[in-house]
Amino acid sequence: MFTKKDFADLGQNIVYLKQVQVDDLPDDVRQQAGDLDTLFAVHNTKGEQVALVASEGIATHLAAEHDMQLVTLQ
Template sequence: MDAKYEIMPENGERIVYVRPVNIEDLPEEIRPQVEGIKRLFAVHDADGERLALVRGRRLAFALARQNDLSPVSVH
């Protein structure tokens, strides 16, 4: 099931996806910047491009909303 979803639904919302990211899954050059943290949250656009990495899920949702984006959790 490879369903493609619209980035801009009829109501005009731009959707971004928020998902947890384990530190060991990050590129080597980023890991030293996040020592002591076990998990971050990534905000991705509909094409899968990472737009941001933040410490908490609530912060990821707030960041998205501040930028007129509609966040959706991805597990």
């Protein structure tokens, strides 16, 4: 298991996904989500959210487009 420091030491070109329930988001974001129940927050190694996307596929494409490596956390 990685600590926050271990994760930060991996580098700045790494992002991870966190599944987010649309019901837990602010009203304006929920309206933009349409019929989706779940979105994916993309976070950098500092834990900062850098994007909110509709699918893992979009997150993968976005990461590649910005020369980032998308990793899975367990």
